Every structure is written in structure tokens, then in C-alpha cells.
Amino acid sequence: MAELNEIIHQxxxxxxxxxxxxxxxxxxxDFNYLRDLLDVTDGNLGAHLRKLEEAGYITVNKLFIERKxxxxxSASAKGRRAFKEHVAALESILKSKK
Amino acid sequence: MNITxxxxxxxxxxxxxxxxxxxxxxSSSGAYTFLIVxxxxxxxxxxxxxxxxxxxxxxxxxxxxxxGGILSVILGVRISRGVRSFAPPTSGKRIAIFWLLLFFxxxxxxxxxxxxxxxxxxxxxxxxxxxxxxxMGLLLSLASVWWGLSLTALALFGxxxxxxxxxxxxxxxxxxxxxxxxxxxxxRW
Numbered sequence: 001m002a003e004l005n006e007i008i009h010q011x012x013x014x015x016x017x018x019x020x021x022x023x024x025x026x027x028x029x030d031f032n033y034l035r036d037l038l039d040v041t042d043g044n045l046g047a048h049l050r051k052l053e054e055a056g057y058i059t060v061n062k063l064f065i066e067r068k069x070x071x072x073x074s075a076s077a078k079g080r081r082a083f084k085e086h087v088a089a090l091e092s093i094l095k096s097k098k
Numbered sequence: 099m100n101i102t103x104x105x106x107x108x109x110x111x112x113x114x115x116x117x118x119x120x121x122x123x124x125s126s127s128g129a130y131t132f133l134i135v136x137x138x139x140x141x142x143x144x145x146x147x148x149x150x151x152x153x154x155x156x157x158x159x160x161x162x163x164x165x166g167g168i169l170s171v172i173l174g175v176r177i178s179r180g181v182r183s184f185a186p187p188t189s190g191k192r193i194a195i196f197w198l199l200l201f202f203x204x205x206x207x208x209x210x211x212x213x214x215x216x217x218x219x220x221x222x223x224x225x226x227x228x229x230x231x232x233x234m235g236l237l238l239s240l241a242s243v244w245w246g247l248s249l250t251a252l253a254l255f256g257x258x259x260x261x262x263x264x265x266x267x268x269x270x271x272x273x274x275x276x277x278x279x280x281x282x283x284x285x286r287w
């Protein structure tokens with residue numbers, strides 16, 4: 001049976017992972033774009049991204065585009081698997097209620 | 099870690115909401131904005147072809163096409179700022195080359211069969227654009243192939259059976275259809 005994932009279950013991180021999962025595995029999203037999409041502050045998003053990166057669930061790609069620093073984020077294969085397992089665990093909890 | 103079924107339900111709802119929002123904002127944002135822009139171009143362009151003299155209508159079409167092209171480039175740049183793809187950069191270039199070649203072939207075909215009346219020319223351009231649309235659909239999103247085929251069928255129907263109101267037909271059903279499809283993707287997809 002799938003297990004709940006404590007790192008992913010935190011509300012902001014859950015939304016970050018859900019947003020990244022909606023992208024194609026070949027895509028990565030800009031930090032500012034993700035911040036606006038989730039309606040969180042820079043600091044808040046940064047802190048949660050660090051947690052997810054430490055767990056190996058996301059890949060953070062920092063680069064310069066037109067001499068400006070840009071940060072792009074994508075879900076790693078490990079993160080995608082963990083998120084799917086977490087969703088399966090949530091669904092099984094719901095099913096057990098019925 | 100233990101949570102209640104209510105908490106699980108709330109978490110799943112939150113996932114659903116953000117997935118939908120992301121799909122709208124990122125994954126498919128390009129499709130609907132381009133559809134709306136070019137839908138408006140067709141709507142106004144064909145409307146002007148129906149009611150204005152040929153010389154004026156031709157100039158209005160040129161202005162509309164230039165505006166549509168500029169807006170498309172701006173939108174493309176804005177969208178690419180948010181999401182980058184690891185997919186080979188050659189894909190984008192090849193798609194651009196495909197469209198350039200398609201327009202070249204369209205121009206060449208029209209030149210060979212010239213003289214044409216304005217309706218025939220419009221129909222040629224529509225058919226070539228639809229070939230491009232369907233090719234893009236086969237490459238990128240199969241669902242849009244059906245829309246391309248439907249628009250082609252509508253255009254052929256209007257051309258052969260409603261010649262008197264062909265432009266009005268294309269304006270409302272072609273342009274209006276593209277705008278409606280764009281809005282549908284934006285708000286309901």
C-alpha cells in the first residue's frame with residue numbers, strides 16, 4: 001500500500017509538486033512564474049523548494065539569460081514517483097472511508 | 099504519518115485546483131492565446147472582405163496579419179519566459195521553417211494557378227493554413243487535429259454551397275469558432 005509522504009504533504013510543497021507534475025517531464029518552470037502561480041512570497045517558495053531539492057524531488061537549474069540570473073525548477077523522476085505514491089495514499093484513505 | 103479522510107480529500111482537492119490552474123497558465127497557455135489572436139484576425143478580416151471593396155479589404159488583411167504576427171511573437175516570448183523545455187531547440191526552429199515553407203508553397207501554388215478570384219485565393223490560403231494546423235496537431239496535440247478538420251469542412255461547405263456569404267461564414271464560424279475554442283480552453287479545459 002502506498003505511504004503518505006511527509007515532505008510532500010505540507011500544503012505549499014504539495015501545490016509546488018502538483019504544479020510541476022502538470023508540466024511535461026521535459027519542461028522546467030521559472031521561479032517567478034511559479035511564485036505568481038502559487039501566490040506565495042519569494043522567501044516562502046525558496047524555503048520549500050530547498051526542502052524538496054534536499055529530498056531529491058526537484059531539480060533547480062540556475063543560469064544566466066541575457067545577463068540576468070534566472071532559476072528554473074522541474075520535478076525529478078524521484079519526485080514524480082513520490083508524488084504519485086502520495087496521491088495514491090490519499091486516494092486509498094478516501095476509499096477506506098467509503 | 100496519519101491524516102483523516104477529510105484532510106485527504108482537502109489535499110486531493112488542492113492538487114486538482116493547482117493542476118488545473120497550471121495547465122491553464124503554463125501547459126496550454128500558448129494554444130488558447132494564439133487561437134484567440136488569430137480567431138480575431140479571421141473574424142475581422144473576413145468580415146471586412148464581405149463588406150468592403152476588394153482593394154481596401156486587401157490592405158486591411160495585410161494590417162491584420164502584421165498585427166497578428168507581432169502579437170504572436172510577443173505572446174511566444176512571454177510564454178517561453180515562464181516555461182523552458184529540455185526538448186531539442188531544433189524542434190522550434192523546424193516548426194518555424196515548416197510554416198515558412200508552407201507559406202512559400204502556398205504562394206507558389208497561387209502563382210501557378212493565377213488568375214484567381216478573391217474567394218478562390220482565400221480558400222487556397224485557408225486550406226494551406228489548415229494543412230499546417232493539422233500537421234502541428236499530429237505532432238503536438240492530437241485533439242486539435244479534429245478542430246483543423248472541422249474548420250476545413252466548414253470552409254469547403256461555405257465555399258461550395260454558400261458563395262454569396264462565404265466571407266461572412268468564415269468570419270463567424272471560422273474566426274468566431276477559433277475565438278470560442280480559445281476561450282473554452284482558457285476557462286473550461
